[in-house]
Amino acid sequence: MFVQILFYAFSAILLAAALGVIASRNPVHSALSLVLAFFTSAALWLLIEVEFLAIVLVLVYVGAVMVLFLFVVMMLDVNIERVRGGFIRHAGLGLVVASLVAAQMIGVFWARNLGVDATLGAPPLPDDYSNTRALGEVLYTQYVYPFELAAVLLLVAIVAAITLTLRQRPGLKPQDVAKQVAVRREDRVRLVTGVDAAGTGPGADRDASPRGGEGA
Amino acid sequence: MTAILDLWAALPDVVRSTAWILIVTVAVILSVAFTTLWERKVIGWMQLRKGPNRVGSIFGLLPGIFQPFADVIKLLLKEVVLPSAANKWLFRVAPAITLIPAFAAWAVMPLDPALVIADIDAGLLYVLSLTSVGVYGIILAGWATNSKYAFLGAMRSAAQIVAYEIAMGFALVGVVMAAGTLNLGDIVRAQEGGVSSWFFLWLFPLFVVYLIAGVAETNRAPFDVAEGESEIVAGFHVEYSGIAFALFFLAEYANMILISALTAVFFLGGWLSPFEGVLAADNALAQPGFHWLFLKLFFFLTCFMWYRATFPRYRYDQIMRLGWKVLIPVTLVWIAVAAVMVHFRVGPWSAN
Numbered sequence: 001m002f003v004q005i006l007f008y009a010f011s012a013i014l015l016a017a018a019l020g021v022i023a024s025r026n027p028v029h030s031a032l033s034l035v036l037a038f039f040t041s042a043a044l045w046l047l048i049e050v051e052f053l054a055i056v057l058v059l060v061y062v063g064a065v066m067v068l069f070l071f072v073v074m075m076l077d078v079n080i081e082r083v084r085g086g087f088i089r090h091a092g093l094g095l096v097v098a099s100l101v102a103a104q105m106i107g108v109f110w111a112r113n114l115g116v117d118a119t120l121g122a123p124p125l126p127d128d129y130s131n132t133r134a135l136g137e138v139l140y141t142q143y144v145y146p147f148e149l150a151a152v153l154l155l156v157a158i159v160a161a162i163t164l165t166l167r168q169r170p171g172l173k174p175q176d177v178a179k180q181v182a183v184r185r186e187d188r189v190r191l192v193t194g195v196d197a198a199g200t201g202p203g204a205d206r207d208a209s210p211r212g213g214e215g216a
Numbered sequence: 217m218t219a220i221l222d223l224w225a226a227l228p229d230v231v232r233s234t235a236w237i238l239i240v241t242v243a244v245i246l247s248v249a250f251t252t253l254w255e256r257k258v259i260g261w262m263q264l265r266k267g268p269n270r271v272g273s274i275f276g277l278l279p280g281i282f283q284p285f286a287d288v289i290k291l292l293l294k295e296v297v298l299p300s301a302a303n304k305w306l307f308r309v310a311p312a313i314t315l316i317p318a319f320a321a322w323a324v325m326p327l328d329p330a331l332v333i334a335d336i337d338a339g340l341l342y343v344l345s346l347t348s349v350g351v352y353g354i355i356l357a358g359w360a361t362n363s364k365y366a367f368l369g370a371m372r373s374a375a376q377i378v379a380y381e382i383a384m385g386f387a388l389v390g391v392v393m394a395a396g397t398l399n400l401g402d403i404v405r406a407q408e409g410g411v412s413s414w415f416f417l418w419l420f421p422l423f424v425v426y427l428i429a430g431v432a433e434t435n436r437a438p439f440d441v442a443e444g445e446s447e448i449v450a451g452f453h454v455e456y457s458g459i460a461f462a463l464f465f466l467a468e469y470a471n472m473i474l475i476s477a478l479t480a481v482f483f484l485g486g487w488l489s490p491f492e493g494v495l496a497a498d499n500a501l502a503q504p505g506f507h508w509l510f511l512k513l514f515f516f517l518t519c520f521m522w523y524r525a526t527f528p529r530y531r532y533d534q535i536m537r538l539g540w541k542v543l544i545p546v547t548l549v550w551i552a553v554a555a556v557m558v559h560f561r562v563g564p565w566s567a568n
Contacts, residue, residue: 028359032306034354063348064378067355071374074359076463121465130337132398177537 007047029071037067043063052132236333240322244539248469249284254285255521262525294458294472299361302455306360311451311456311463313446314353317346325477326401328487340388341399343478344381347433350471351377353521354435354442369451372532373442376432376552379539380439384429385423386547390554391415391482394565410493413564415485418557421550423483425426425543427516430475434468438527439535446529476516477509484512 017040020033038061045054139147224232253268257280260267262341272282298304324339326332351374357371392398394415397404407414416423432439443451453464480486487509495502530538558565 032356052338052341055338055345057349059341061343062346064381066380067351070352070359071371074355075371079281113351132341175444175533189534213319 003047007044010040010043010047014044027076028070031066031070031073032067035062038066050063050131052135220285233333236331237323240325240327240333242317242429244319244322244470245466245475247473249288251469251473251517252287252465253280253284254518255524256516257341258527261302261415262522269428274346284285288368288462290382291462292459293482296405296458296460297455299363299455301362303360303362306356307455308460310357310360311460313356314350314467315463315470317350318467318474321346321474324400325474326404326486328510329504332401335399335401338398340398340403343400344385344388345475347471348377348381350467353467354452355465355549357456359458361452361455363455365419365448365450366452368448368453369442369444369454372444376435376439376441376535376539380429380432381534383425383434383539383543383547386544386551387419387426387429388482388549390419390422390547393551393554393558394419397542400481404481404488407485407488407564408492409564411485411490414488416481418563419483419550421479421546421552423479425547426482427479427519428538428543430479431520431523432535434471434475434520436468436472437524438530440529441535444529472520473513473517476513480509484565486512 010131012069017037021030021037023075024030024033038057042057042062045051045057220544227235248438257267267280267281269279271286273279278504283545300305315347321343323334324332324336324342354373355370358366358373361367391403395403397403397406411417416435435442441447441451443453445451448454453461456464485508487504489502489504489508491499492499492504557563
């Protein structure tokens with residue numbers, strides 16, 4: 001009973017947050033609604049005892065992806081009116097996607113009539129069952145090749161993204177950190193003795209090697 | 217005494233865990249209060265000053281002991297100014313968003329061999345995800361203020377935390393490999409057997425990386441570019457006053473304590489005694505307990521102050537270079553080394 005109350009409460013928040021993503025006028029508010037939506041879906045996942053996926057959802061999407069999203073959205077100067085102007089033009093595509101989603105949802109209930117009830121949920125797991133361990137075992141034995149392939153694919157994507165932004169422009173004066181670190185006192189500081197009576201002046205030792213502490 | 221303990225044991229689980237949550241939260245808040253005092257004292261001594269010594273004393277001892285309370289009362293009584301161009305709702309919510317993760321993470325902290333509020337299997341991931349949520353408060357504060365300096369601070373903070381989170385996560389991958397579990401209590405238990413089996417010795421580069429990333433994640437000197445009082449006035453909290461400012465302060469110090477405790481748990485054996493295996497097993501000093509965790513935590517906390525008094529602030533590009541080009545490669549190499557050590561059962565892994 002308590003779990004059901006929680007489920008409906010979280011679902012209501014999730015729906016409200018999802019509406020907020022598409023309905024709010026300010027893109028930053030939309031991004032924040034999306035953060036809330038991720039959080040509530042993580043809470044819903046916790047209710048069906050998949051704690052590993054729930055925490056990873058928060059860690060990856062809320063902790064990293066949405067921070068970068070916010071970063072970009074805050075920096076952009078988005079013209080809301082122009083974005084809204086496309087509403088009628090894209091309405092047809094939106095309608096197709098919406099009807100597909102609706103068909104999938106109806107399909108879940110339709111399948112119940114055929115005897116496959118997906119709405120019942122998984123049976124409760126024993127106390128010592130570790131979601132994390134089970135996932136790890138499957139991922140590194142049965143699905144090890146797809147897993148490694150996905151990892152390599154991501155690595156290639158990272159390298160490609162970096163290469164795309166790595167442009168050599170002429171006229172840049174980037175700092176050479178190795179050179180900066182290698183600088184010694186002798187390269188920058190020179191001890192100068194005062195002007196002497198003969199009038200040779202401080203210029204006399206301008207080319208001389210640094211004198212260390214003997215100037216005092 | 218036994219009557220009280222019996223009564224305590226007879227209480228339902230919900231009541232007991234709620235009581236523990238309250239105790240831990242109040243303890244963290246009080247620790248934050250005295251950490252501010254300790255910081256001012258320590259930095260005072262390092263700079264040949266006395267630090268705060270006017271407000272109260274206990275029978276002539278510990279002058280200045282009530283300074284934190286004076287500060288809190290002062291901040292509570294001050295007006296909270298709301299900038300007219302600010303986003304009112306987010307401006308008010310942002311301090312709370314920084315504060316909540318700093319406290320919520322304590323739920324999985326193993327305080328004692330028998331005491332952890334929520335003994336969950338993916339505890340390490342939980343901590344990692346909560347510490348990464350804390351950055352939202354800073355970003356939102358900077359954006360909602362609607363001021364250039366605050367916004368600059370928020371942007372710097374976002375980039376810095378995303379960069380150092382990766383190094384921090386990789387350092388923890390090494391810990392997870394060494395311990396073979398994500399449960400914080402089990403990570404401590406994996407380090408049983410005296411100082412020589414604590415992970416800081418075997419994962420030393422990861423330990424150093426974690427410490428540095430921890431300082432960066434808490435936005436403390438020398439990584440405090442998000443505040444940078446000498447360049448962008450106070451960064452993200454430039455327009456905050458009164459208790460709203462105090463909340464940011466509270467979150468920063470709570471995070472410092474949290475990172476110190478986590479470093480102790482991950483690399484210094486948490487509540488394990490350093491004399492385990494050296495002294496006889498029935499010796500009082502060889503017993504594990506909360507006091508050991510507290511001592512280790514206190515050491516790292518004092519280190520935070522030491523860094524602040526010692527190092528000049530990093531330049532922004534230096535922070536990025538250190539994070540991406542130094543810390544992350546170091547962790548990648550040592551993860552491989554740790555894997556080899558675990559596989560060939562070197563050192564602490566030879567037992568099992």
